[in-house]
Amino acid sequence: MTVSTNPSQDTLFKTIALTMVVTFVVVASTLLLDHMIDRSAVDAQAVPTPSPTSAGPSPSVAAPASSAPQPVRAATVEEGEMYLRPSASDFKAGVIVFVVTNGGTIHHEFVIVSGDPAGTTGDAPGRVSEVNHIGGPNGPEIGDIAPGETKVLTATLPAGTYTAMCNLPGHFAAGMHFQFTVE
Numbered sequence: 001m002t003v004s005t006n007p008s009q010d011t012l013f014k015t016i017a018l019t020m021v022v023t024f025v026v027v028a029s030t031l032l033l034d035h036m037i038d039r040s041a042v043d044a045q046a047v048p049t050p051s052p053t054s055a056g057p058s059p060s061v062a063a064p065a066s067s068a069p070q071p072v073r074a075a076t077v078e079e080g081e082m083y084l085r086p087s088a089s090d091f092k093a094g095v096i097v098f099v100v101t102n103g104g105t106i107h108h109e110f111v112i113v114s115g116d117p118a119g120t121t122g123d124a125p126g127r128v129s130e131v132n133h134i135g136g137p138n139g140p141e142i143g144d145i146a147p148g149e150t151k152v153l154t155a156t157l158p159a160g161t162y163t164a165m166c167n168l169p170g171h172f173a174a175g176m177h178f179q180f181t182v183e
Protein backbone atom coordinates (compact mmCIF):
# COMPACT_ATOMS: atom_id res chain seq x y z
CA MET A 1 0.00 0.00 0.00
CA THR A 2 2.59 2.49 1.11
CA VAL A 3 5.06 1.10 -1.37
CA SER A 4 2.68 1.52 -4.28
CA THR A 5 1.62 5.01 -3.13
CA ASN A 6 5.13 6.31 -2.79
CA PRO A 7 6.26 5.65 -6.34
CA SER A 8 3.12 7.24 -7.76
CA GLN A 9 3.62 10.24 -5.48
CA ASP A 10 7.27 10.32 -6.51
CA THR A 11 6.25 10.24 -10.14
CA LEU A 12 3.71 12.97 -9.53
CA PHE A 13 6.26 15.12 -7.72
CA LYS A 14 8.84 14.47 -10.40
CA THR A 15 6.36 15.43 -13.07
CA ILE A 16 5.38 18.58 -11.20
CA ALA A 17 9.00 19.40 -10.47
CA LEU A 18 10.02 18.82 -14.06
CA THR A 19 7.11 20.89 -15.29
CA MET A 20 8.09 23.69 -12.93
CA VAL A 21 11.72 23.53 -13.99
CA VAL A 22 10.82 23.49 -17.66
CA THR A 23 8.36 26.34 -17.12
CA PHE A 24 10.97 28.29 -15.18
CA VAL A 25 13.62 27.76 -17.81
CA VAL A 26 11.24 28.75 -20.61
CA VAL A 27 10.01 31.85 -18.76
CA ALA A 28 13.50 32.80 -17.65
CA SER A 29 15.01 32.40 -21.08
CA THR A 30 12.11 34.27 -22.62
CA LEU A 31 12.57 37.11 -20.17
CA LEU A 32 16.31 37.05 -20.71
CA LEU A 33 15.82 37.07 -24.45
CA ASP A 34 13.34 39.93 -24.17
CA HIS A 35 15.76 41.79 -21.98
CA MET A 36 18.61 41.23 -24.41
CA ILE A 37 16.47 42.25 -27.34
CA ASP A 38 15.32 45.35 -25.45
CA ARG A 39 18.85 46.24 -24.56
CA SER A 40 20.17 45.70 -28.03
CA ALA A 41 17.27 47.75 -29.33
CA VAL A 42 18.06 50.49 -26.85
CA ASP A 43 21.75 50.23 -27.62
CA ALA A 44 20.99 50.34 -31.31
CA GLN A 45 18.86 53.44 -30.79
CA ALA A 46 21.35 54.96 -28.39
CA VAL A 47 24.21 54.86 -30.86
CA PRO A 48 22.70 57.07 -33.57
CA THR A 49 20.87 59.32 -31.08
CA PRO A 50 23.87 60.99 -29.39
CA SER A 51 25.51 62.15 -32.61
CA PRO A 52 22.46 64.09 -33.89
CA THR A 53 21.85 65.37 -30.35
CA SER A 54 25.36 66.71 -29.96
CA ALA A 55 25.45 67.99 -33.52
CA GLY A 56 22.01 69.54 -33.99
CA PRO A 57 19.20 69.45 -31.40
CA SER A 58 21.46 70.02 -28.40
CA PRO A 59 22.32 73.67 -29.19
CA SER A 60 18.69 74.42 -30.10
CA VAL A 61 17.55 72.92 -26.78
CA ALA A 62 20.16 74.87 -24.84
CA ALA A 63 19.52 78.10 -26.73
CA PRO A 64 16.05 78.94 -25.31
CA ALA A 65 17.21 78.20 -21.78
CA SER A 66 20.19 80.52 -21.99
CA SER A 67 18.62 83.29 -24.09
CA ALA A 68 15.39 83.44 -22.08
CA PRO A 69 15.98 82.66 -18.41
CA GLN A 70 12.79 81.96 -16.56
CA PRO A 71 11.82 84.61 -14.00
CA VAL A 72 12.14 83.33 -10.47
CA ARG A 73 10.54 84.05 -7.09
CA ALA A 74 13.63 83.79 -4.93
CA ALA A 75 17.29 84.64 -5.10
CA THR A 76 20.37 84.59 -2.96
CA VAL A 77 22.46 87.73 -2.74
CA GLU A 78 26.11 87.77 -1.76
CA GLU A 79 27.40 91.09 -0.50
CA GLY A 80 30.68 92.35 0.81
CA GLU A 81 33.32 94.99 0.12
CA MET A 82 32.20 96.35 -2.24
CA TYR A 83 29.83 94.18 -4.18
CA LEU A 84 26.26 92.95 -4.31
CA ARG A 85 25.82 89.80 -6.38
CA PRO A 86 22.38 88.28 -6.96
CA SER A 87 21.78 84.72 -8.18
CA ALA A 88 19.03 86.06 -10.45
CA SER A 89 18.01 89.41 -11.93
CA ASP A 90 14.68 88.53 -13.52
CA PHE A 91 11.76 87.91 -11.17
CA LYS A 92 8.12 86.99 -11.32
CA ALA A 93 5.73 89.65 -9.99
CA GLY A 94 4.39 88.96 -6.52
CA VAL A 95 6.07 87.79 -3.38
CA ILE A 96 9.82 87.67 -3.90
CA VAL A 97 12.32 86.36 -1.40
CA PHE A 98 15.91 87.59 -1.13
CA VAL A 99 18.30 85.63 1.05
CA VAL A 100 21.14 88.06 1.71
CA THR A 101 24.49 86.99 3.11
CA ASN A 102 27.17 89.42 4.17
CA GLY A 103 30.43 87.76 3.21
CA GLY A 104 32.41 90.88 3.99
CA THR A 105 34.25 92.06 7.07
CA ILE A 106 32.14 95.16 7.84
CA HIS A 107 28.40 95.75 8.28
CA HIS A 108 26.23 96.24 5.20
CA GLU A 109 22.55 96.65 4.41
CA PHE A 110 20.12 95.64 1.71
CA VAL A 111 17.64 98.19 0.34
CA ILE A 112 15.27 97.99 -2.61
CA VAL A 113 14.06 101.05 -4.51
CA SER A 114 12.30 101.32 -7.84
CA GLY A 115 14.17 102.67 -10.86
CA ASP A 116 17.80 103.70 -10.72
CA PRO A 117 18.90 106.03 -7.89
CA ALA A 118 22.36 106.55 -9.36
CA GLY A 119 23.31 110.22 -9.25
CA THR A 120 20.60 111.18 -6.74
CA THR A 121 21.28 112.76 -3.36
CA GLY A 122 20.34 110.95 -0.18
CA ASP A 123 19.81 112.08 3.38
CA ALA A 124 23.51 111.90 4.18
CA PRO A 125 26.77 112.42 2.30
CA GLY A 126 27.67 109.45 0.14
CA ARG A 127 24.11 108.10 0.07
CA VAL A 128 21.72 107.98 -2.85
CA SER A 129 18.05 108.84 -2.53
CA GLU A 130 15.66 106.30 -1.09
CA VAL A 131 12.52 108.27 -2.04
CA ASN A 132 11.60 105.45 -4.39
CA HIS A 133 11.58 102.96 -1.58
CA ILE A 134 8.89 100.43 -2.36
CA GLY A 135 5.77 101.02 -0.27
CA GLY A 136 7.06 104.18 1.44
CA PRO A 137 10.11 105.29 3.41
CA ASN A 138 10.29 102.09 5.44
CA GLY A 139 9.62 99.74 2.56
CA PRO A 140 11.63 96.67 1.98
CA GLU A 141 15.06 96.80 3.43
CA ILE A 142 17.35 95.00 5.79
CA GLY A 143 18.93 97.81 7.80
CA ASP A 144 21.95 95.99 9.09
CA ILE A 145 23.66 92.76 8.24
CA ALA A 146 26.69 91.86 10.32
CA PRO A 147 29.72 90.16 8.76
CA GLY A 148 28.94 86.50 8.17
CA GLU A 149 25.25 87.01 8.84
CA THR A 150 22.38 85.92 6.55
CA LYS A 151 19.03 87.71 6.61
CA VAL A 152 15.90 87.21 4.55
CA LEU A 153 13.91 89.99 2.92
CA THR A 154 10.45 89.24 1.56
CA ALA A 155 8.94 91.88 -0.70
CA THR A 156 5.77 92.01 -2.78
CA LEU A 157 6.81 93.66 -6.02
CA PRO A 158 4.75 94.57 -9.08
CA ALA A 159 6.26 94.56 -12.56
CA GLY A 160 8.99 97.12 -13.01
CA THR A 161 12.69 97.86 -12.82
CA TYR A 162 14.32 98.03 -9.41
CA THR A 163 17.65 98.63 -7.77
CA ALA A 164 18.91 96.70 -4.79
CA MET A 165 21.72 98.34 -2.91
CA CYS A 166 23.65 98.93 0.25
CA ASN A 167 23.16 102.62 0.98
CA LEU A 168 25.68 103.05 3.74
CA PRO A 169 27.77 106.17 3.00
CA GLY A 170 29.93 105.55 -0.05
CA HIS A 171 28.84 101.93 -0.54
CA PHE A 172 26.50 102.52 -3.49
CA ALA A 173 29.16 104.49 -5.35
CA ALA A 174 31.73 101.83 -4.52
CA GLY A 175 29.66 99.24 -6.37
CA MET A 176 27.19 97.81 -3.88
CA HIS A 177 24.12 97.74 -6.11
CA PHE A 178 22.44 95.81 -8.89
CA GLN A 179 19.38 96.30 -11.03
CA PHE A 180 16.69 93.70 -11.48
CA THR A 181 13.43 93.42 -13.33
CA VAL A 182 10.07 92.07 -12.25
CA GLU A 183 7.68 90.90 -14.93
Ligand SMILES: [Cu+2]
Nearest residue numbers: 108109166171
Ligand atom coordinates in the same frame (compact mmCIF):
# COMPACT_ATOMS: atom_id res chain seq x y z
CU1 LIG B 1 27.64 98.18 2.26
